[in-house]
């Protein structure tokens with residue numbers, strides 16, 4: 001393991017909602033102050049701040065991390081913005097880790113916020129400007145094109161049906177029903193509900209997709225000697241990894257996320273994990289779309305290619321299954337305030353590994369979990385492995 | 389790059405025109421909601437952190453210095469008079485046009501506040517200087533909508 005040992009010692013989050021009254025800094029402050037309270041720390045014990053937030057356009061504020069900084073406790077402190085699009089939430093925790101592992105700081109407050117409701121009428125508008133201005137924007141593209149083309153390629157390559165994939169949405173939205181911060185938890189949702197929802201861009205339907213969400217999440221990280229003083233249950237960072245695929249989304253393998261595998265292999269090597277399917281007890285893969293959870297499980301080497309759907313169909317991925325996947329409820333159920341959604345997955349592992357997840361608690365005292373996010377121009381994989 | 393290699397006429401090469409157009413709808417927030425209601429009533433509020441002894445204007449929900457919650461008990465009325473901390477006379481608009489007459493902007497520390505508030509400054513012939521006493525002038529009650537513009541401008545105290 002590179003550098004000093006680092007642990008997560010506290011976590012907090014706001015409710016995830018479609019439109020919050022709170023401003024971005026107010027959301028960030030609520031999550032950050034809850035995280036500090038959870039480990040009985042105060043702002044003057046924080047050495048550095050890592051602030052993660054996805055495109056400025058969502059909050060409608062240019063240089064929005066500077067705008068958010070008061071709510072993240074950044075006043076008078078060394079502060080950095082983590083930004084790898086949707087991969088930001090997990091990457092911010094990785095940045096918190098290397099701030100401390102390097103020996104530069106003993107503690108870091110990691111805060112992720114997104115206020116997507118400011119982008120009116122829909123954040124989709126902001127995504128129109130990620131496409132190539134010369135060869136794609138003149139075609140009037142929509143972000144859903146990428147996901148629909150990717151989902152279709154994935155389904156076709158492995159002979160998967162819409163029903164196979166819809167089971168992921170059902171599992172996650174049901175799991176989210178036990179999450180007090182969830183936007184879209186539904187204990188009664190069925191596969192038929194997903195298959196009968198509005199078609200957005202075939203094969204993507206309304207309930208295959210995570211919602212638009214406002215929210216914030218924060219975690220407190222500390223070096224070994226501080227972590228042991230703050231809590232008797234530190235959750236250690238055992239491995240991290242991240243990797244970038246080509247910027248040209250048309251040049252990627254649409255049926256397999258190579259960038260996730262590269263990130264996962266780095267994290268497994270660092271954590272000394274040789275058999276991830278046996279050694280990872282909880283998985284929180286990034287699930288903005290139901291098929292992406294399957295895609296990512298395969299990239300994480302936790303399922304054979306084309307076989308992740310079987311884990312869901314057989315109940316292995318259920319909260320009480322042999323390999324619980326997204327016990328939080330994920331982006332599909334808890335909600336998707338982009339950067340905050342990734343850090344929510346990290347916070348979920350923190351609560352699960354400490355046995356503090358309440359009605360969401362995975363049975364069997366899990367010892368090790370993995371959270372993964374995906375982003376930039378749909379090309380980055382970010383992975384963190386936590387253990388007790 | 390040598391000067392002769394630069395593109396001096398964009399129509400000599402293939403190019404496309406595009407603009408980034410985004411609409412935003414912003415909530416005022418928990419503290420902002422109440423602060424704007426105050427302006428509509430012709431009052432300027434701040435929140436005073438009891439630990440840091442610092443009064444925020446506009447009122448904030450939390451203190452960025454100690455991270456404490458600035459609750460109901462911390463709301464205080466400030467102003468309406470204050471001291472001009474700095475001022476400028478703006479002669480050029482955003483689009484490069486000359487402004488006639490120029491527009492005057494003031495930075496004001498309202499009585500009882502620590503934070504400064506920026507707003508229009510009315511020129512009534514009084515020589516402007518740092519340290520000048522100024523006061524808030526509100527729009528007529530019927531015209532107020534709960535916006536920063538309910539405060540019309542600051543003017544020198546007669």
Ligand SMILES: [Zn+2]
Nearest residue numbers: 437440451454
């Ligand atoms: Zn204070």
